[in-house]
Amino acid sequence: MKVAVLSFAHVHAAAYLALLRDMPGVEVLGSDPDTEGAAPGETRGRAFAEEHGVPYADTYEDAFAWRPDAVIVCSENARHRPLVERAAAHGADVLCEKPLATTVADGEAMVAACRAAGVRLAVAFPVRFSPAYAAVKRAVAAGETGRVLTVSGANNGHMPTRARRWFADPELAGGGALMDHTVHIADLLDDLFGARAVEVYAQTNNLLYADEVAAETSGLVTVVYDNGAVATIDCSWSHPRSHPAWGGLELTLVGEHATLEMDAFDQKLHGHSERHGRPLEIPFGVDLDARMLRAFLFGPAPDGMDVADGEGGLRTLRVVAAGYESARTGAPVPVT
Amino acid sequence: MPPLHIGLLGAGGIARAHLPGWLALGARVGVHTQDGSAEKLASEYAELGHDVTAVPTLDDLLADCRAVDICTPTPTHKELALAAVAAGKHVVCEKPLALTVPDAQEIAAAADAAGVRLHPAHVVRYFPAYASMRDTVVRGELGPLAVLRFTRGGARPQWAPWFGDPDQSGGVIMDLMVHDIDIARWVAGDVVRVHARTRGSERATGAPADVVTATAVLTHASGAISHVSGLWGLPDQQFRTTFRIAGADGLLRHDSTAVPGFRITAQGVRAANEGIPSSPMTESPYLTELREFAASWDDGSVRPRVSAYDGIEAVRIARAAVESSRTGRAVELQPSGTEIEEVVR
Numbered sequence: 001m002k003v004a005v006l007s008f009a010h011v012h013a014a015a016y017l018a019l020l021r022d023m024p025g026v027e028v029l030g031s032d033p034d035t036e037g038a039a040p041g042e043t044r045g046r047a048f049a050e051e052h053g054v055p056y057a058d059t060y061e062d063a064f065a066w067r068p069d070a071v072i073v074c075s076e077n078a079r080h081r082p083l084v085e086r087a088a089a090h091g092a093d094v095l096c097e098k099p100l101a102t103t104v105a106d107g108e109a110m111v112a113a114c115r116a117a118g119v120r121l122a123v124a125f126p127v128r129f130s131p132a133y134a135a136v137k138r139a140v141a142a143g144e145t146g147r148v149l150t151v152s153g154a155n156n157g158h159m160p161t162r163a164r165r166w167f168a169d170p171e172l173a174g175g176g177a178l179m180d181h182t183v184h185i186a187d188l189l190d191d192l193f194g195a196r197a198v199e200v201y202a203q204t205n206n207l208l209y210a211d212e213v214a215a216e217t218s219g220l221v222t223v224v225y226d227n228g229a230v231a232t233i234d235c236s237w238s239h240p241r242s243h244p245a246w247g248g249l250e251l252t253l254v255g256e257h258a259t260l261e262m263d264a265f266d267q268k269l270h271g272h273s274e275r276h277g278r279p280l281e282i283p284f285g286v287d288l289d290a291r292m293l294r295a296f297l298f299g300p301a302p303d304g305m306d307v308a309d310g311e312g313g314l315r316t317l318r319v320v321a322a323g324y325e326s327a328r329t330g331a332p333v334p335v336t
Numbered sequence: 337m338p339p340l341h342i343g344l345l346g347a348g349g350i351a352r353a354h355l356p357g358w359l360a361l362g363a364r365v366g367v368h369t370q371d372g373s374a375e376k377l378a379s380e381y382a383e384l385g386h387d388v389t390a391v392p393t394l395d396d397l398l399a400d401c402r403a404v405d406i407c408t409p410t411p412t413h414k415e416l417a418l419a420a421v422a423a424g425k426h427v428v429c430e431k432p433l434a435l436t437v438p439d440a441q442e443i444a445a446a447a448d449a450a451g452v453r454l455h456p457a458h459v460v461r462y463f464p465a466y467a468s469m470r471d472t473v474v475r476g477e478l479g480p481l482a483v484l485r486f487t488r489g490g491a492r493p494q495w496a497p498w499f500g501d502p503d504q505s506g507g508v509i510m511d512l513m514v515h516d517i518d519i520a521r522w523v524a525g526d527v528v529r530v531h532a533r534t535r536g537s538e539r540a541t542g543a544p545a546d547v548v549t550a551t552a553v554l555t556h557a558s559g560a561i562s563h564v565s566g567l568w569g570l571p572d573q574q575f576r577t578t579f580r581i582a583g584a585d586g587l588l589r590h591d592s593t594a595v596p597g598f599r600i601t602a603q604g605v606r607a608a609n610e611g612i613p614s615s616p617m618t619e620s621p622y623l624t625e626l627r628e629f630a631a632s633w634d635d636g637s638v639r640p641r642v643s644a645y646d647g648i649e650a651v652r653i654a655r656a657a658v659e660s661s662r663t664g665r666a667v668e669l670q671p672s673g674t675e676i677e678e679v680v681r
Contacts, residue, residue, distance in 0.1 A: 149535035150549045152487065152565050156582075201531045201666060205559040207482035208584050218483040218582070220553045220563050222531060230533040232551045232563055236483045238582035252487070252565075254549045256536065259489075259569055330529060330555075331666050 001026050001297060004068035006060060006083050007075035008032040008048045010097045011163050012124065015289045016072055017052040023290075026297065030054045031063035037076060037172055039165035064090045070297060072124075073097060076172035077179065081106045088117035095122045095296045099183045099320060100313035102174025104336075107317045111310040122296050123313030125187040127249055129291035132262040134303050136253060137192055145255025148193070151231040153185040157247030159209055159217060159237040168213035176215025178204055178323055181235035184249060186223065186316040187308055195227035197315070201332040202323035208238060221323050222332075244281045264288070339364065340630060343397040343425070345416055346407035347373040348496055350430055350457075353612045354405055357623035359386050361630060366391040366401060369408075398423040403453075403633070405626075409498045410435055410505055417443045417454070426453040428629050432514050432654060433647035435506050440651045444644040455629045455640055456647025458518045460577075462621035462628075465590045469581060470523050472588060479585030481524050481560045486516035489567030490575035492546055499568075500540025507538050508548045509657045513566035516579075517657070518642075518650040520554055520562040523581065526649075527562075529555035531666040532657035552657045575613055 003020050005013055005028065013030075020028035030049040038044050049056035057063040063071075064086065070093040073083045080101050087094045094114060100123050101107040114121035127133060139145050159168065160180070166172040173179055186197070200223050204216035218236040225231070239247035249264040267285030272278070291301055300306040318335050326333040340363035344351055347369045355377070358365050364387040367374040374390040381388035391397040394416070398404070404420035406413055406429040414434050420427045427447060433456040434440040447454035460466050473481065493499040505511040509532065521527055532552035540546050547569050554562040567573065577592045597617035614620065625642075632638040656667040 149547060150533070150551055150565070152551065152563070154485065154580075199664075201553065203529070203531075203553055203555050203561045205482055205561060207480050207559055208582065210480075210584065218561060220483065220561050222533065222551065222553055224533065228535070230535055230551060232553065232565070234483065234485060234563060236582060238483050238587065240587055243587075254535075254547065254567055254569070256547055257570070259567070259573060330668075332531065332664060 001070070002066065002068045003028050003297065004057075004063045004066065004071045005030045006063060006071050006073050007034065007079070008044050009037070009076045009079070009164060009166060010074035011160055012097060012289065013048075013074040014052060016074065016293065017049070017054045019287075019290050019293055021052065021054050023293070028054050029057055029063060029066055029068065031057040031060055033059050034075070034079070037166050037169070042164060060086065068092050070095065076166045077174045078102045078172050081110050084110045084121065085113045088113040088119050091117060091119060093120040093122070095124055095307065096313070097124050098313065099174070099179060100310065100317050102179065104314070104318055104321050107314040111314055114310055121310030122307035123310065124292065125184060125308045126288035126292040127184050127264050128188055128191055128308065129288045129295065129301060129305055130262070130264040131286060132264050133188055134305065136251065136260055136262050139258065139260055140192055140253075140255070144258055145253065145260060146257035148227070148229045148253060148255050150254045151189060151229065152252045153231060153250065154234040155181040155184050155247070155249045156234060156236055156239045157181060158239045158241045158243065159213070161213060162241065168215040170215050173215065175324060176206070176213065177217050177235050177237045178202060178219040178221065178327065179320055181237070182219070182221050182233055182320050182323060183316040185231070185233045185251065186319045187312060188251070189223070189225070189231055190312055190315055191308070193225055193227050193229060195225040195229070197223050197319045197335045198226050199224040199332050199334055200319055200322035200326050202326040204327045208236070216327070219323070219327070223319055242278070244279055341401045342366070343368065343391070343401035343404045343420075344407065345369070345397070345404060347377040348407065349612050351377065351407035353620070353622045354407055354626065355381065355388070357620055357626040358405070359388070360623050361627055366397050368392070368394055368397040394419060398425060401425060403428065403630070406430060409496070410511070414439045414443055418446055421446045421450045421452055421454070424450060424452060426629070426633050428455040428457055428626065430457050431518070431647070432506060432510050432651050434651060435510065437648065437652045437655060440648045444648055447644060453629065453632050454644040454647070456642055456644065456650070457625060458515065458642045458646065458650065459621050459625050460515045460519055461522060461641050462625040464618045464621070465592070466519055466579070469579065469588055469590065473523050473581065473583070477586060478581060478583030478588060480558070481581060481583045483582050484520060484524055484560065484562040485578075485580045486520060486562065486564045487576070487578045488512055488516055489569055489573060491571050491573045492540065492548070492568035497540070500546070502538050506654070507534065507658065508566050508568050509534065509550050509552070509661065510654045512568060513550055513552065513564055513657070514650050514654045516564045516566070517552070517554070517653045518646065519579075520564060521649060521653065522646070524556045524558060524560040524562060526557040527554045527653050528557050528669050529666055530653060530656040530660050530669060532661040534661040550657070550661065554653065
């Protein structure tokens with residue numbers, strides 16, 4: 001199976017290249033021609049592909065001429081749409097980085113293009129492949145929790161601009177932390193509830209890294225679902241940059257009959273490095289990206305979990321769009 | 337300091353947390369209740385050799401004490417506090433100070449006019465982890481604060497039915513979340529906007545699985561934002577509080593169940609769930625609180641870390657959260673601004 005990774009703008013491109021390179025039955029090719037948005041010092045293009053031992057195409061035209069069965073779109077959020085539309089035109093299945101797009105209009109167009117072309121559109125939400133989430137889902141599906149009342153979620157990470165500056169450029173990213181980190185938990189709840197988000201209240205600020213970036217770096221997003229559940233998501237880039245880990249994702253779910261907690265990334269050894277003079281964290285959990293890529297390329301995981309589809313990506317994008325509107329007005333906003 | 341003579345109103349869970357604090361300070365304590373429970377509490381302690389006596393009437397209690405400690409259900413706070421203030425007694429009053437802002441203001445104004453101290457018992461400010469966190473923030477160690485999270489949850493209080501009646505307790509927001517609402521304001525400053533949602537059975541039905549939980553987002557005048565969540569949960573919900581405070585220069589986290597210092601890991605039977613948290617590792621925060629309150633009576637330079645104004649503002653924000661939860665709208669708040677200048681004898 002031939003898989004092309006289109007653009008290395010997203011920080012996840014490195015992991016995808018390495019995983020695909022080592023995945024039996026997969027041939028991988030990278031292409032990253034649009035690097036004018038990169039900051040000085042960011043390794044992109046051919047050098048990045050060589051660093052990861054992956055063949056490289058100088059243009060997207062060359063990449064599509066290689067006739068990939070599937071593509072992974074890792075461009076800046078605002079540049080997902082043209083690549084997804086090109087992939088659809090070439091009949092290639094698409095796994096698109098999250099968020100699906102920066103505007104609902106772009107997202108709708110992408111879903112429509114892929115449907116018209118008969119190609120699959122998937123969105124890269126790896127946390128739904130977490131065994132911790134699977135356990136939550138089993139408990140809720142089996143009725144062990146009863147009706148879900150509230151969910152408190154936190155998807156805190158370090159501000160990603162040192163690796164890729166565009167993450168805090170509203171033109172290319174569509175915003176800051178609210179755009180970057182609301183969607184992972186919104187996707188889990190979309191899958192868990194099978195219910196629609198009906199209202200969003202969000203408050204944001206840029207008190208973290210105020211002198212560095214204009215985008216919001218902190219946000220709290222409250223989402224009301226039509227099953228009655230209420231979720232509050234902390235999407236802040238509030239994980240210190242000098243911390244050994246990038247951040248994490250935690251949920252507390254209160255049901256009528258059980259209270260559950262999950263942490264998708266706490267399978268770690270904790271220690272302290274004398275060499276580096278800071279705490280040491282050694283993760284030993286399953287590789288969620290690998291599970292997601294295998295599900296995209298070869299079908300659902302043994303527990304039945306599949307990649308999020310374009311419609312799901314669009315639903316989470318609508319939550320984010322309502323969040324921006326709410327943060328601007330200070331009032332709850334219906335999800336359209 | 338003249339001998340401490342305390343009039344304790346109430347003999348329930350929180351009175352039992354305060355009483356050992358008063359005794360540790362060397363107080364003589366008169367207890368009054370309307371349901372006969374004062375006699376039981378007093379005789380329990382008298383048998384241990386403590387100077388604790390049941391007092392038959394409120395007038396008797398007020399006639400013979402320096403300060404009144406109000407540990408009664410919230411709807412009774414105002415009447416009792418006004419009576420104590422009218423008798424010229426200092427007052428420490430359980431949280432929330434009252435169920436409404438006007439009631440809280442009326443109590444504070446009366447105390448002010450009478451020249452007595454009024455101390456709303458926001459005891460979480462005296463829990464060492466919270467006090468250390470606030471000291472660290474005030475030192476500037478974390479830089480300007482951006483986003484804060486607070487959780488507080490445990491088994492639904494079953495020992496007193498009035499908690500389960502939102503008309504009396506104000507519900508999970510007014511009674512439980514008000515702790516962290518106060519801490520959020522203490523740490524990150526005045527609150528200008530509140531949005532909240534409540535789910536589950538606000539009115540207890542008596543069924544064991546009678547869960548109620550609320551979530552609130554507070555927007556501070558500084559622009560910082562706080563998420564506060566509260567849970568009166570299932571009977572086996574371990575009492576637990578957490579916070580996570582993120583500023584431009586650093587992060588502080590706490591989980592009350594992660595750092596007990598001491599724990600029993602087996603005892604052959606399942607332990608009863610504790611209603612009032614306690615730790616063998618530090619002085620009782622109730623004792624710390626009462627000592628600070630008592631020290632302020634005769635020395636005008638002693639300013640307890642909780643003021644009457646703080647008690648009013650906690651009620652104001654909690655009321656706004658209740659209102660938001662009821663209407664579905666965000667509620668804009670105008671902090672009343674200047675702190676009431678307390679007259680000190």
